[in-house]
Amino acid sequence: MLFSINALTILVMAALGGICAYLANQNIAVFHDGLRPMFPAYFSKAMDRKTLFATSFALSFGLVIGFGLPTSIAGKIIIVHTIMLATDIIGTMFSENGNSKWYATAVGALFGIVLLFGMQAIIDALKILPIDFTGSLGTVGSLIILAFSVFPAIAVAYQAGIVSGGTVLVLIMLVKQITMLYGKFVVNGVTIALNSDGMALLVGIVAMIVVAARQKRTEDGNAATAFAVFSKNIDRIKKNMLILALSGGIVALATTLLLIAEGPASLTLTAEGQYAQAAIVALGRTLGFIPLVMTTAIVSGVYSPAGTKLIHVPAILFINMGVMGMAGSFVTGALIMVVEVLLLGFIAQGMDKFPGMKDLGDNTRTAMSKVLDLALLVGGMLAANAIAPSIGYIWVIGLYFLNQASKKPLSTMAIGPIGAITMGILVNILHLIGLFPIVVK
């Protein structure tokens, strides 16, 4: 893994697991966007704690095991879902009354620490196998680095048709190509090279926002009226602003310490040391998640321990800046969380004013999700092929279609990482029975 295990990181993981479990237990914040809207039924006693827990478990357990763990192992940073979906489960498992909240907090903290040591232990265990394939796992994310800048074009196509989408696609390719050729400047003897993928991504995101801002209202907006009845929920979230700020600070600090990453794309870029590009990607994802997180928060009175994910953006930029970077990350994270909570009322009222922005959010999440599905799948094939050039492609392509035909299909996004990891384990088994000799290069 990319993080180091020391007193500070152990403490931060414990704090992260602890506070997220506490927030879920006290019905203040949960990470799964689909769990949040369940809370009004729980508050009105139409749903009991057991059902709330069962729902949380059903929604999240498969994602932790099937998506969180393999993505984290392949990427060498813990993807935030692995810890925060688990703390949703832990928090709702315990009663919210009396001492139970401290049990929930303690179990959450313990989970954070176990995850920290556990992930490292898994990587260490893989390294002592006769064929060490951990070096090839990074290949799973190789397409994300080279091609993720395509997503704004796809989001625009969903929003404004394929002509606009195609135009943005060509624009993105041109920007990347031109920056690669001419993006080097010498200023006072120091060469400054613009990152071509970062520039392409930035231009794409700007184009995406411009298209969204130009969109006219297509139907009578009555969302603001519908949301007016939820003002009590906004007050409830505001009441918990301080603890949410603390959570935002800890999440940001954990990001800066390379313990967690907000999504598969920024995870890969962060792992590669491309922090500026990772921050742009995280910003794009925030644009996508603002409507979803905020609308679900407004209808439920429950927020997310990571807010709209904006806290990750400065946190990524603070990586490798020493103690001041850590302090800066914590403070910025906490402040962003406060601003987000204060803006909830404004968002509820402005719901109809910028219809394009709501669509932009949906389309951004969809486009990112689609690009990740494909990029991680092909990345998984390339990684499996690097591990076993004879059978790698066969294995991952087969796995993809077996998953589609399965009665219990995993997230498509997880097939690449799972395919690469299982390929590595398979070649070791084949090696043991003499079917996969080690080639000395």
Place this chain on the structure above:
Amino acid sequence: MKIVVGGQMDKQILANLITKYGCGRVEVSIKSDIEAALAIQTNQAQYYFGACATGAGGALAMAIGLVGPQHCVSISIPGKIMQEEEIRSAVRNGKKCFGFVNYDADKVIPVLLDEILKK
């Protein structure tokens, strides 16, 4: 019969599938998740369909929040698709809003529509 497609992903694909299996008896419209949920709330449409990567978040969240969890069900989530009989009984038990993983659309929509049209 009016069906709205609300939640997030592959809305056009969902609408096409609903039209295909609706046997000419279903009017489909694509809306934002909020507008679609409001259409159910105000009885302007009878059923809500939505898809996303988790089958519960972007797909169904606004329907759960505005229409109420008792009317909503995730037909599939990562790692689990309901059996055909479970899907049919969800429709028979009066569920109105259905969320599922976008990749499962072609598996669950024919069953959902078949049962809905029996009503």
